[in-house]
Amino acid sequence: MADKTEERHASWLELFFDLTVVAAAAQISHRLHGAQSVGQIAACAAMYYAIWSVWTTTSVYANVAGEKTRRRAVLRTMLGIAIMAAAVPGVFPELGEHHGPDSRTKVFVVAFILCRAVASRSAARDGQVVAFWPATQSIAATPWLVSLLVPEPWNYALWGLAIAIDLLFSMFGARSPRWVEQETARARARQERDNERQASRLSELIRRGVAPEQLPNPKPTLVSVAQVEQGHLNERLGLFVIIVLGEALAQVVAANTDLEWTRGVVVASLAGFFILVQLWQLTTLYGFTPAPVNAKPLEPWQALPAHLGVTAAMVSIATGLGALVPEATEHVHAQDRWYLFGGILMYLLTSVFAGIAGKSPLKWFLAWVLPCVLVAVAGGVFGGHVPGWLLALAAYAVLAWFASYNQLVKR
Structure with a gap:
């Protein structure tokens, strides 16, 4: 009889990570209760997308990494989502009930970008090219950052532009064999640079007379196109x-x-x-x-x-x-x-x-x-x-x- 492959389920780490979604969904819903205009509702929708995308990219990374999932990376993005959720009431304070200088918009945007970068970096370090959802590999950070420097309503337009780029890039990139080939080539180039740096460091240690048993023994990372579970x-x-x-x-x-x-x-x-x-x-x-x-x-x-x-x-x-x-x-x-x-x-x-x-x-x-x-x-x-x-x-x-x-x- 052929062996049956055991079906994989969510880990305790992933379930713990999901707790931040509870807080985030509650904050978005409460902010919607006080919304007074289309702009306020649009801002809530953009914040929800940002939180959803961080959760998604981290979950996709854990999906392809399996048992090799980096716990610190997941916990860092968990902290990031918690910070984003806590910042929701103060994002664009001119849209809320309280007007004042205590805007947490910058905190929200920076936490979002850092969280997405953590997931992207973790997948890259594992040599995984996530072709089925390219947003895991990168982020259109420029519109988010520029939005902090421009007045309304252009800041909202930049958030919308960044979200549209993110979704379109992922949907069309996943269907493009050319994109997969290009991203795989870039990943291999990055890996070759890392290998060259490790070889250079190893040569430097040998030149300094470090004993062989004390030399690091890095394992090469093979670049591959990740398969979805x-x-x-x-x-x-x-x-x-x-x-x-x-x-x-x-x-x-x-x-x-x-x-x-x-x-x-x-x-x-x-x-x-x-x-x-x-x-x-x-x-x-x-x-x-x-x-x-x-x-x-x-x-x-x-x-x-x-x-x-x-x-x-x-x-x-x-x-x-x-x-x-x-x-x-x-x-x-x-x-x-x-x-x-x-x-x-x-x-x-x-x-x-x-x-x-x-x-x-x-x-x-x-x-x-x-x-x-x-x-x-x-x-x-x-x-x-x-x-x-x-x-x-x-x-x-x-x-x-x-x-x-x-x-x-x-x-």
């Missing part, structure tokens, strides 16, 4: 989704702590809980990409942007639920409605991307996705005329129908 990567991305769902649940619970439990509040809270149940159910059915896949699993360059869309949508939904419960018997403010229904809409549109990439059946697009999109848009546009508890029920109905595909198709 698909099962491990899917598990890591799924765990991130569960963490974000946990923050959403915390929002619903926190909204109830100081409220009188009227009928409307109870209905809205229960609907919020079951909305999260449906999101969890969709995650268990389809993984972190909310679409039935008939062909082979999505490639990383497809799956990772979908994961970004899904988790950002969940943060938005969490913010909407946290604001809707206190307004359960009133007309919900337009911004809070769009946090909820806009988040659902983003979730659905991400599923369209995943469904097209995974060749999902046409009937799923027409009978499940399209009606849900229309109801979500209607909730955001016309929801100001109905109380919050009814909006919560409508949001639950959208996700319940969306999740019903698997059960109904099997009959």
Whole structure:
């Protein structure tokens, strides 16, 4: 009988590393609660991307490094994410409730760049070329740094430009054999320079008369194109989704702590809980990409942007639920409605991307996705005329129908 390869799971180090995501998601969600303009919401979205990208590049590095994962590198990026999360309330203070010189924007940007550099350097030292997600190898740091020196709104535009470069470089670079060849050649050139420096140092030690047993014995690092551990990567991305769902649940619970439990509040809270149940159910059915896949699993360059869309949508939904419960018997403010229904809409549109990439059946697009999109848009546009508890029920109905595909198709 052939030996079965043991399936790899997340390590204790990786699970410990994930704890920083809890703090980061909470800070972003709280900052969204106080947002008063499109610029503020865009700044929150950019901060979420920065935190997500640090987590992703570190997780991708651990995926390819396996047992050789450098613990210090992971712990350093963990500290970096914690610093970024702590800096979130003070990033662009002119956008928040408190205006003052205590801006932590520079701390956030520098921590982000350093964290990304740690992951890139760790992969390079291991001789790994991460072709399936090139963002692990480098970062477009210049727009982030220049954004600290220019006035608004140009600083926000530079953040957006850096994010667009990052995503496009990763998605198109992963599909380019030429990029893989070039990056492999650069990695080999770097390794040759390192070997020359080590040989020069060894010669210098010999010239000084160092005893042979005291001479260092460096092991050569072989440059190779890293292969993704698909099962491990899917598990890591799924765990991130569960963490974000946990923050959403915390929002619903926190909204109830100081409220009188009227009928409307109870209905809205229960609907919020079951909305999260449906999101969890969709995650268990389809993984972190909310679409039935008939062909082979999505490639990383497809799956990772979908994961970004899904988790950002969940943060938005969490913010909407946290604001809707206190307004359960009133007309919900337009911004809070769009946090909820806009988040659902983003979730659905991400599923369209995943469904097209995974060749999902046409009937799923027409009978499940399209009606849900229309109801979500209607909730955001016309929801100001109905109380919050009814909006919560409508949001639950959208996700319940969306999740019903698997059960109904099997009959």
